[in-house]
Amino acid sequence: QVQLQESGPGLVKPSETLSLTCTVSGGSIFSSSYYWGWIRQPPGKGLEWIGTIHYSGSASYNPSLKSRVTISVDTSKKQFSLKLTSVTAADTAVYYCARLIVGAWDYYAMDVWGQGTTVAVSS
Amino acid sequence: EIVLTQSPGTLSLSPGERATLSCRASQSVTSTHLAWYQQKPGQAPRLLIYGASNRATGIPDRFSGSGSGTDFTLTISRLVPEDFAVYYCQHYGSSPSWTFGQGTKVEIK
Numbered sequence: 001q002v003q004l005q006e007s008g009p010g011l012v013k014p015s016e017t018l019s020l021t022c023t024v025s026g027g028s029i030f031s032s033s034y035y036w037g038w039i040r041q042p043p044g045k046g047l048e049w050i051g052t053i054h055y056s057g058s059a060s061y062n063p064s065l066k067s068r069v070t071i072s073v074d075t076s077k078k079q080f081s082l083k084l085t086s087v088t089a090a091d092t093a094v095y096y097c098a099r100l101i102v103g104a105w106d107y108y109a110m111d112v113w114g115q116g117t118t119v120a121v122s123s
Numbered sequence: 124e125i126v127l128t129q130s131p132g133t134l135s136l137s138p139g140e141r142a143t144l145s146c147r148a149s150q151s152v153t154s155t156h157l158a159w160y161q162q163k164p165g166q167a168p169r170l171l172i173y174g175a176s177n178r179a180t181g182i183p184d185r186f187s188g189s190g191s192g193t194d195f196t197l198t199i200s201r202l203v204p205e206d207f208a209v210y211y212c213q214h215y216g217s218s219p220s221w222t223f224g225q226g227t228k229v230e231i232k
Contacts, residue, residue, distance in 0.1 A: 047168065047223040048223070105174075106174075107173050109158040109173035
């Protein structure tokens with residue numbers, strides 16, 4: 001059974017870069033039917049998709065964050081990572097990584113989630 | 124960009140009652156691209172329904188999804204205590220993009 005675990009600093013200073021890593025265990029990161037993604041949730045608010053990556057390295061991003069986001073994958077470590085530059089207090093959120101079903105029988109959904117990690121942006 | 128609007132914002136019901144949650148898309152969407160999630164406080168979201176009407180693995184049959192075009196519904200036939208949570212609908216668009224509704228909170232009356 002696939003499990004995901006986020007890791008990274010819980011506190012980032014304004015204007016700096018937020019960096020998180022998601023480790024995949026219990027399954028393969030190599031699949032044409034699955035992508036890997038990041039989603040965030042500000043305190044008391046809803047869910048926002050940040051971006052998605054395939055094991056091949058092909059990535060897509062939320063247009064509202066695209067200029068500040070980079071998602072990368074390290075298949076040898078079974079990890080994918082998020083970098084968000086020039087953070088402000090508005091980037092304070094719980095950050096989740098997830099496995100995305102992409103196109104299998106034309107279904108699209110996020111079927112496995114990490115537990116989430118809280119990142120606060122503060123000086 | 125497709126916008127998903129969920130209603131009501133909060134649903135106050137008693138255990139044993141039926142819950143009907145709505146998700147309306149700003150334009151017609153492909154049903155296979157529509158999913159529902161449950162989120163309890165302090166927990167990650169959990170996939171309930173994919174393809175508008177297919178229950179995910181391990182999801183009880185009191186949860187059902189329906190709809191097409193712009194109007195989709197999540198129904199919980201008889202609420203049990205662990206069903207009180209926030210529910211989100213989500214759509215995949217071809218940009219690609221993944222969009223969530225703002226959520227419906229189901230609370231104990």
